[in-house]
Amino acid sequence: MKIPGSLCVISGASSGIGKASALELGQRGARVVLVARRAQELEQVEGEIRAAGGQAWAFPADLSRPEEAQRLGDWVLHELGTPEILIHSAGAGAWRFLDETPLEALQGLMDTPYFAAAYLTRVFLPAMLQQNRGFILSVCSPASRLVWPGATGYVAARWALHGLTEALRADLYPTRLRVCAFFPGKISDSEYFTRNTDTESRIPRIGRLIPEITSQQAALGIVRALEREARVWFVPWQLQAFDLLARCLPRLAEHLAWSSGARRKPQGY
Ligand SMILES: NC(=O)c1ccc[n+]([C@@H]2O[C@H](COP(=O)([O-])OP(=O)(O)OC[C@H]3O[C@@H](n4cnc5c(N)ncnc54)[C@H](OP(=O)(O)O)[C@@H]3O)[C@@H](O)[C@H]2O)c1
Secondary structure: OOOOOOEEEEEOOOOHHHHHHHHHHHHOOOEEEEEEOOHHHHHHHHHHHHHOOOEEEEEEOOOOOHHHHHHHHHHHHHHOOOOOEEEEOOOOOOOOOHHHOOHHHHHHHHHHHHHHHHHHHHHHHHHHHHHOOEEEEEEOOHHHOOOOOOOHHHHHHHHHHHHHHHHHHHHOOOOOEEEEEEEEOOEOOOOHHHHOOOOHHHOOHHHHHOOOEOHHHHHHHHHHHHHHOOOEEEEOHHHHHHHHHHHHOHHHHHHHHHHOOOOOOOOOO
């Protein structure tokens, strides 16, 4: 996929992986539409890209609401044209056991990333199909391949995003639209774990064997996945090695995740 000149819509562009990807793609000549709820943060990213000579547009929107996704789609298609690249990086939600999770939070976990990605893709898909060219990349969680305890709603929502991504690839098989499931390891400088309290401590200890990466390294991984039109991409490579191990030895992987993962207090399991 050619990056310079491509119109790229990025959700979750106000922080973390989405923001780093927007800056990286803007620097490489993509025309970037930045989407998230916080206007001020988006305008800052827009300013950084423009100051470096790139093109960017901040579009504040709550993607858990289909009408907001539609408003974004109408504006982009009317003002800028059909996107070549869609990056789904909006995501939120704390890690909890199912019965610890308030109902509203459980629904919120599905809103972003799953519904946000589904609404956004749905809005642009007809035009992208007409153009018969493009790339859709979802920032998925390793939790949709290697499951761990104490994050039930989070894991299920990430499976939903991963499932959407795989299903879209099947739907789009005969077209020239490509679809990628991108899996980053733990991001050392993301806001995710400060915004979702008591979540970081639930990462299974076995996960420490996989080196952390920065959001910039994740963004470079996304660039590589785009350039190679990859179906699936992992950063760092140790995550892929773990994934392979878990596929070959699922019972061992299950045991390691459980024995080094979150436990109930008082112990109920
Ligand atoms: N951090 C990690 O270690 C890690 C590792 C693997 C996978 N991931 C996955 O990658 C995704 C992004 O993580 P991150 O580390 O970049 O997190 P982050 O820094 O918290 O960024 C999340 C982004 O999503 C946006 N967002 C949340 N709800 C939204 C909504 N309703 N509408 C529009 N935008 C919304 C946030 O912006 P606003 O608040 O401004 O709306 C923010 O820009 C998540 O799904 C996460 O599960 C993260």
